Amino acid sequence: MAAADPAPGLSLIQTSSLVDEAYRQIRGLILEGQLKPGTRLKDSVLADEMGISRSPVREALRLLEHSGLVEKSVNRSYRISVLDPGDVPELARLRCADEVMAVRTIVQRGTPVESLAKWIEELRRVDGDPEAGAAADAAFHSEVVRLAGMPRLDLRYSGLTDQMRLVLLTGDVSWGSGGVLVDSHTVLYEALVDAVRTGDPREAMRLWEFHILTGMGVPDILEPL
């Protein structure tokens, strides 16, 4: 234990390990755009910059590789994954599969969905600010997935959002910046509320998928449900 734990008081809960810390930091660097896709990542450099040794950094990089944010071949450095627009259709399909399953599960169980309203609110509040709009958009969709109460779905969906953020960082593509964010999500929300009330998820599923596919600019990659 060498790194600076700035909490001198009672830090009972072990501030997780250096591996988790390194993972968070490197992931942050990538997703904040401070390191561009294709950049080479040398574990020794990263370890130096973070003031820790290479072992935890290596484990963190291995995890990032597993979740698709970095790539590597044997005896060769890690590189930040380069996700072109060509990867968007697959990501869109996976996202549809996950979110639609979340919607179905919520409806099947009759889960209350009011917690989504605050994100509609937020979308309205930040209307016009693309940055904040995208964040609220993402939060809305993550919240739906969370409501399904499926921990493994949560996990893989969050990996998916990371990869989508990475696609946007290539710069050749950008979606969802329309000014219709509020309206579009309001439709989804009301459809979900209806579906929970009636117990029939079909219309909500249809709308949800249409929303995702058009939002990501690939409306034609799937037959309508």
Place this chain on the structure above:
Amino acid sequence: MAAADPAPGLSLIQTSSLVDEAYRQIRGLILEGQLKPGTRLKDSVLADEMGISRSPVREALRLLEHSGLVEKSVNRSYRISVLDPGDVPELARLRCADEVMAVRTIVQRGTPVESLAKWIEELRRVDGDPEAGAAADAAFHSEVVRLAGMPRLDLRYSGLTDQMRLVLLTGDVSWGSGGVLVDSHTVLYEALVDAVRTGDPREAMRLWEFHILTGMGVPDILEPL
């Protein structure tokens, strides 16, 4: 570089790293049932048994944790994950989401699906042998996912099958052992062929989901598509 590489000839292609080797071996031990769920895994012991040092073993364990086969808390050993029957519904939902998306994608693209026939064949050949039947069953479904041509889907589906195998190892649950494996899969196969011909995946999706849910013993966790 200390471990025995038993290939003395021209091993040009680096036989991957010790991390991958450790990952494969430990995963094998778990899924073959040689280590029961809940068992404590000490990296030092594993490293000793494999004749390598702890570093690669630790990275491998970290990866296994990420894919859900082992669990751990800080400063505490890894343990083989204990997946009860209570985890089956979530796994079934995730499996439905993935396989149904694979079917839709195949139909949308008109991908040829003849490669599935050989697994129907195999199912007929091994009829009566539960072991081999389960293997052919799994192979059939993996092949469908592979046919969708989505690398990320492949990856996460294979993680899913690992977890399903782990559930079976608790011993409290067992599915799919009916003698109807051949018939059931033949129906799926023919429906998929039809769907590809007509371009309408709906009936195939319905049947597929029904097959998965009943096969895993949770027929009622989703409204029929």
Place this chain on the structure above:
DNA sequence: GTTTTGAATTCTGTCGACAGTCCTCAGTCT
């Protein structure tokens, strides 16, 4: 001017070591 070559440097993969924490288990107290 461009390409090739080869040595120096850098980086990765793996190892052994050390400090701190957790677990074990025998001994003690109620």
Place this chain on the structure above:
DNA sequence: AGACTGAGGACTGTCGACAGAATTCAAAAC
């Protein structure tokens, strides 16, 4: 007898070191 306590050993988290492969860069050849 059962619960508590406290050494003692065992295991994890992290580090620095070393060998081998990859990258770099400058000099030489075309």
